[in-house]
Amino acid sequence: MSSVHELDANDPLRHFQEQFERPHGLIYLDGNSLGMLPKRARERVQHVVTQEWGQQLIRGWTDAGWIELPRRVGDKIGRLIGAPAASTVCADSTSINLFKVVSAALALRPDRRSILSTADNFPTDLYMAEGATQMLGKGHRLVHVDAHAIVNTLDADTAVVMLTHVNYKTGERYDMADISRAAHSAGALIIWDLAHSAGAFPLDIAACDVDFAVGCGYKYLNGGPGAPAFLYVAKRHQAQFEQPLSGWMGHAHPFAFAAQYAPAAGIDRYLCGTPPVISMSALDASLDLMLEADIGALRAKSVALTQLFIQSVEIRCAGFGLELATPRDARKRGSQVSFRHEHGYAIMQALIAAGVIGDFRAPDIIRFGFAPLYNTFADADTAATRLADILRSGAWQAYAKTARRTVT
Amino acid sequence: MSSVHELDANDPLRHFQEQFERPHGLIYLDGNSLGMLPKRARERVQHVVTQEWGQQLIRGWTDAGWIELPRRVGDKIGRLIGAPAASTVCADSTSINLFKVVSAALALRPDRRSILSTADNFPTDLYMAEGATQMLGKGHRLVHVDAHAIVNTLDADTAVVMLTHVNYKTGERYDMADISRAAHSAGALIIWDLAHSAGAFPLDIAACDVDFAVGCGYKYLNGGPGAPAFLYVAKRHQAQFEQPLSGWMGHAHPFAFAAQYAPAAGIDRYLCGTPPVISMSALDASLDLMLEADIGALRAKSVALTQLFIQSVEIRCAGFGLELATPRDARKRGSQVSFRHEHGYAIMQALIAAGVIGDFRAPDIIRFGFAPLYNTFADADTAATRLADILRSGAWQAYAKTARRTVT
Numbered sequence: 174m175s176s177v178h179e180l181d182a183n184d185p186l187r188h189f190q191e192q193f194e195r196p197h198g199l200i201y202l203d204g205n206s207l208g209m210l211p212k213r214a215r216e217r218v219q220h221v222v223t224q225e226w227g228q229q230l231i232r233g234w235t236d237a238g239w240i241e242l243p244r245r246v247g248d249k250i251g252r253l254i255g256a257p258a259a260s261t262v263c264a265d266s267t268s269i270n271l272f273k274v275v276s277a278a279l280a281l282r283p284d285r286r287s288i289l290s291t292a293d294n295f296p297t298d299l300y301m302a303e304g305a306t307q308m309l310g311k312g313h314r315l316v317h318v319d320a321h322a323i324v325n326t327l328d329a330d331t332a333v334v335m336l337t338h339v340n341y342k343t344g345e346r347y348d349m350a351d352i353s354r355a356a357h358s359a360g361a362l363i364i365w366d367l368a369h370s371a372g373a374f375p376l377d378i379a380a381c382d383v384d385f386a387v388g389c390g391y392k393y394l395n396g397g398p399g400a401p402a403f404l405y406v407a408k409r410h411q412a413q414f415e416q417p418l419s420g421w422m423g424h425a426h427p428f429a430f431a432a433q434y435a436p437a438a439g440i441d442r443y444l445c446g447t448p449p450v451i452s453m454s455a456l457d458a459s460l461d462l463m464l465e466a467d468i469g470a471l472r473a474k475s476v477a478l479t480q481l482f483i484q485s486v487e488i489r490c491a492g493f494g495l496e497l498a499t500p501r502d503a504r505k506r507g508s509q510v511s512f513r514h515e516h517g518y519a520i521m522q523a524l525i526a527a528g529v530i531g532d533f534r535a536p537d538i539i540r541f542g543f544a545p546l547y548n549t550f551a552d553a554d555t556a557a558t559r560l561a562d563i564l565r566s567g568a569w570q571a572y573a574k575t576a577r578r579t580v581t
Numbered sequence: 582m583s584s585v586h587e588l589d590a591n592d593p594l595r596h597f598q599e600q601f602e603r604p605h606g607l608i609y610l611d612g613n614s615l616g617m618l619p620k621r622a623r624e625r626v627q628h629v630v631t632q633e634w635g636q637q638l639i640r641g642w643t644d645a646g647w648i649e650l651p652r653r654v655g656d657k658i659g660r661l662i663g664a665p666a667a668s669t670v671c672a673d674s675t676s677i678n679l680f681k682v683v684s685a686a687l688a689l690r691p692d693r694r695s696i697l698s699t700a701d702n703f704p705t706d707l708y709m710a711e712g713a714t715q716m717l718g719k720g721h722r723l724v725h726v727d728a729h730a731i732v733n734t735l736d737a738d739t740a741v742v743m744l745t746h747v748n749y750k751t752g753e754r755y756d757m758a759d760i761s762r763a764a765h766s767a768g769a770l771i772i773w774d775l776a777h778s779a780g781a782f783p784l785d786i787a788a789c790d791v792d793f794a795v796g797c798g799y800k801y802l803n804g805g806p807g808a809p810a811f812l813y814v815a816k817r818h819q820a821q822f823e824q825p826l827s828g829w830m831g832h833a834h835p836f837a838f839a840a841q842y843a844p845a846a847g848i849d850r851y852l853c854g855t856p857p858v859i860s861m862s863a864l865d866a867s868l869d870l871m872l873e874a875d876i877g878a879l880r881a882k883s884v885a886l887t888q889l890f891i892q893s894v895e896i897r898c899a900g901f902g903l904e905l906a907t908p909r910d911a912r913k914r915g916s917q918v919s920f921r922h923e924h925g926y927a928i929m930q931a932l933i934a935a936g937v938i939g940d941f942r943a944p945d946i947i948r949f950g951f952a953p954l955y956n957t958f959a960d961a962d963t964a965a966t967r968l969a970d971i972l973r974s975g976a977w978q979a980y981a982k983t984a985r986r987t988v989t
Contacts, residue, residue, distance in 0.1 A: 194635040203639045210635040218859065222626050226805050227602040227618040231611045231938060239806055266854025268828030269677060276716065292840045297829035297854065300842040304827035308684065308716055317840060391855070397634050398647055398858035419712035420676030421705035430943060432700045432725060434708040446674025446705065447799070450806035451626065452857040530639060535838060 180477070180550035185470050189546040192462055193395075200529045200552045200559075205341075205369055205509050205542030208395030208459070217458035218397075221451055239450045243422070244441070246453055249460040250394070250403045253468070254367060254386065255377035261405045263453055264422075264444050267368060267389050270404040271301040271335075273416040273443055274385035277406070278333040278362045279305070279313060280414045285332035285361070292317035295341050298366055302335060320347055327359035333384075334361055339369035339507030342534050344499040346370075346507045353381045368392060371403070372463055373508040373544075374472040384410060393508065393544060394463065396456030404443050411439050420445035466546060474545035475508040478553050482510050482541060485557030493564035498538055508544070513537045522572035523563045529556045588885070588958040593878050597954040600870055601803075608937045608960045608967075613749075613777055613917050613950030616803030616867070625866035626805075629859055647858045651830070652849070654861055657868040658802070658811045661876070662775060662794065663785035669813045671861055672830075672852050675776060675797050678812040679709040679743075681824040681851055682793035685814070686741040686770045687713070687721060688822045693740035693769070700725035703749050706774055710743060728755055735767035742769055747777035747915030750942045752907040754778075754915045761789045776800060779811070780871055781916040781952075782880040792818060801916065801952060802871065804864030812851050819847050828853030874954060882953035883916040886961050890918050890949060893965030901972035906946055916952070921945045930980035931971045937964045 181187060194210040195201075201209060225237040234240045243262045251261035264270065275288070288302055299315065306313035318326045323334060334356040339346045349365060356363040362384040370376055372393030378386055384407050390400030415436045421427045422444035425435045436442035480503060486495065498511040514520055514537060521533040531541040541556065563569050589595060602618040603609075609617060633645040642648045651670045659669035672678065683696070696710055707723065714721035726734045731742060742764040747754045757773060764771040770792040778784055780801030786794055792815050798808030823844045829835045830852035833843045844850035891905060906919040922928055922945060929941040939949040949964065971977050 194631070196636045196638070199638075201638060207634075207639045207641075209638065210630065215630050215635065218626060218630050222618065222623050222805070222863070223602070226615075227623065228604045230604070230607075230609060230617065231615045231940065233615075233806060265673065265677065266828065268830075268854035269673065269826065272826060294840075296832070296838050296840060299840055300827045300829060300832065303842050304823075304825040307823075308825040310717070310719075397630070398641060399855045399861070401857060402854070415712075415715075417712040417716040418677065418680060419708045420674065421708060422676075424704070424708065430704050432702075432704060432707055434711050446676035446810070447807045449809060449857045449860040451863060452860040453807070455630070455859060532639065 177550045177554045184474060184550070186466060186474055186545055189466060190549065193547040195547060198528055200556050202529065202531045202541040202543065202548065202552065202556055204544035204548070205392050205540065206532055207391055207398055208393060208544060209547050210397070211395055211459045211462045213462055214395065214397060214455040214458040218451060218455050221454045242450065242453045242457065243444055243448050246457045246460065247403060247440070249457070249464060250371060251405070252464060253376070254371050254405065255375070255379050256405050257379060257408065260408055260440055261403055262440050262443055263390065263401050263403050263456065264448065265402060267366065267387050267402040268297045268301050269418065269445070270387040270402050271298050271366070272305050273418055274364050274387060274404060274406065275302050275305045275333065275335065276417050277410065277414045278364060278385060279309065281410060282332035282362060285330050286313050287330045288313060288315045288333050288335055289323055289326055289331055290315060290317060290335045291320045293340060293342060294335070295337050295366065295368065298335060298337065323352060324355040327355060327361060329360065331359055331361040333364055335364045337366040337368060339373070339509070341369055342498070342511060342538050344506050344509035344511050344540070346505055349378070349383070350381045353383055357382065369507050369509065374475060375468045378405060383407065390456045394456060395459040397452060399452065400456045401449060401453050406440055406443060411442070416443055418445045422446060422448070463546065471545045475543055476503040478543040478545065478548060478550065479503065479506065479508065479510050481550055482543070482553040482557060485554055486512065486560060489557055489561035490564050509540055509542045511538050511540045514539060516569060516573060519572035520563060520569040522575065523569040524560060527559045527563060529559050585958045585962045592882060592958070594874060594882055594953055597874060598957065601955040603955060606936055608964050610937065610939045610949040610951065610956065610960065610964055612952035612956070613800050613948065614940055615799055615806055616801060616952060617955050618805070619803055619867045619870045621870055622803065622805060622863045622866040626859060626863050629862045650858060650861045650865065651852055651856050654865045654868065655811060655848070657865070657872060658779060659813070660872060661784070662779050662813065663783070663787050664813050665787055665816065668816055668819070668848055669811055670848050670851055671798065671809050671811050671864065672856065673810060675774065675795050675810040676705045676709050677826065678795040678810050679706050679774070680713050681826055682772050682795060682812060682814065683710050683713045683741065683743065684825050685818065685822045686772060686793060687717065689818065690740035690770060693738050694721050695738045696721060696723045696741050696743055697731055697734055697739055698723060698725060698743045699728045701748060701750060702743070703745050703774065703776065706743060706745065731760060732763040735763060735769060737768065739767055739769040741772055743772045745774040745776060747781070747917070749777060750906070750919060750946050752914050752917035752919050752948070754913055757786070757789045757791070761791055765790065777915050777917065782883060783876045786813060791815065798864045802864060803867040805860060807860065808864045809857060809861050814848055814851060819850070824851055826853045830854060830856070871954065879953045883951055884911045886951040886953065886956060886958065887911065887914065887916065887918050889958055890951070890961040890965055893962055894920065894968060897965055897969035898972050917948055917950045919946050919948045922947060924977060924981060927977040927980035928971060930983065931977040932968060935967045935971060937967050
């Protein structure tokens, strides 16, 4: 038995693998784009469609608890990110939720005009902040700096720092406690995008005194394609501002059908329209599975998987021009490994054709996400082996002139 | 054979009934809140979950066409509402979409400050307009008038008229051509909420020169609970404004991951975040079914069903205090019939207990939606009979003191 197989045999999370639909022969290292299908999500969706929608029909809102989904799913995500109950909701998309919290943060710092972020933040975050500031028309500036320069760039005009906790390209994880503390010391607020954090490793946003957070349901949370997103607002801020996307689900009494808006007292005011029940139910079921896992064990396996992959690639692919883009120090990375290569796009296409799915991010990053609930040490080892084969054989050259297509 | 059964036997749309999951023994007249489950939507969801998500995984974005869903589904809805291709997208919720188009309309009429709407417009529309104007902070006013007074209230300060085409309480349908023309004559723009229109009867928003429209996927379009919504922007306006919810799906090149927002040229700029693929796929399949129906036949049956129901109720329930709230003139109603009764809530609860599902809207409206693809003349007749039984027996009195719960 090889050591890789020993690692898998001794994996305390190994029984989670059979809880997922794992396509035969596929090595899937793209759970940081779209998580695999948990079998119970498939069963839940079938139940929601055939029984709840099909048989209960409109009564599903009360009898099947649809109306509670945004709060119930929100609280489950809250447990994964270290948020107290009634401070997280599931709603809309990450983009929409970012608009809500940016609007709130700017309103809470009315005398300040700058939003600090990074040029390599996930683009939609930057776009939504642009949209919000333009609509406000109060001269706010979106300032792009290097993540490592954030702390030293803070000044008396910084209203809010907006950062994605794990860089989607490099997989670098920033220090949530340090940066949050620095923002607060400068009198600014902090918004964390947890898209590549929630479900990937333990988080304690309450201990880090985070003001606002948003995140994605379809990556490490395995909620399915385009799963609804989430949003966290610290309790101290919840009643301080009426966010502008003031739809009826955020009303104090949505079913009174009053003509005037009156926001719900707590986190509910960050809800907007009617929730997409089928998609949100898939996420709900996936979260139940994830909450059965020991999050400490999950992180330990993530570190071991990424460490093994880095070592295997660096040994087997030495001399072929790959450069590690992810921090070598496990404490500074999420659950993803990225390498740079000038022919990264073609290499990834060849790798996908060889049954190893990762993805490519321009200009030169190949990314591999490791989801400890379903990825194995054998996955990591085989992926490194096939990558080496492709580099050694030059098989990637067949893809060097194909048009680039990359999605999410 | 009774005449009701003759009507059903001669119904040219009768073969559509078997395309829906129809719970045994239930008379469902609430398709204006949540449409019934089309069998092909159930099959499509199962395919999307098990095959596309489960097996294709991230490749589904291209190989299963997920990335095209907002446009593809939008164009299908466009065919139902009389919109040209590439002017309708499926996205987000009706609330969110209203925020986008209100923002656009106000920007296109920068010197005007009033939004005309009705106090009994669907509340979330009013709330979203409030949220947008407060965020803009330019002194816009949301003016509530009676729908019939809209035309005479228009003045040189009216930036936009925002109306729901069919009143959600009374079922009254307003004159789209007349009101749109009047708004334009006054130099204002028009936004129609088609929540209770799309899929209920033919529409020709292009012929009415409508500027903007939004609508709901889960009512007459049968898209499932919380199905994503839609949005229409006349081509002449599409490139005139960058709507503020400027997420990556609205970017000219979403997968270039550029740090600066650059809006797509056409209707795509009204997209925002990643679409909820599972929920949107259910709607896509339901639309395919609806597009197989002759929309003229659908309207004819809707008129006949509502006419029969009104007559049956008025004959059988005479003397029990029901007052027709829906226009008697079929040209002035959508596909719903409402009655007022001081004990409306209790009566509807008793009716639901008797297997007839309609709903209640405060303070005194009982509503019955008729979906011609699955409702029968026997449904209408039996519902009227059971309503008469409940009024005659006083069975509703058992519900007179229960707490009110109404949803969507």
